Amino acid sequence: MPVYVYRVAGEKMEASHKMSHDPQTWGELCEVAGLPLGERDPKEKVERLIVPVATSVSQFTSDYKNSGFKRLERRDSGVYEEVTAPKGERVIDSSSF
Structure with a gap:
């Protein structure tokens, strides 16, 4: 309740x-x-x-990955790295969207 x-x-x-x-x-x-x-x-x-609800947000990439989320971090202009992807599939170029 x-x-x-x-x-x-x-x-x-x-x-x-x-x-x-x-x-x-x-x-x-x-x-x-x-x-x-x-x-x-x-x-x-x-x-x-009405009171604010306390929440906690994980900063660990493994928590995102284990929950089925994708986390992208900007590395360069138009270049992002999917930090939750397996090795070798990490770099995403924004021109491919």
Whole structure:
């Protein structure tokens, strides 16, 4: 299940629930996410925040090759090297496109 970030009365909190749920109040959020209601008013409005997702991008050529991708690196004007290709098939001239 995805993790969402909500703002409630100036506080930020994370909650996990189905994408089909769209809680608008603290009570609804607690119900769908299984959170304790606490002392907050269940009718208090909540706001879903959009936060950037952390990703990692591999810099290793072997990771691209093992995943079935092609990686081209520019070597000269109009000349590229396919760094994921087997030896001997690496240089590509852009005039051949």
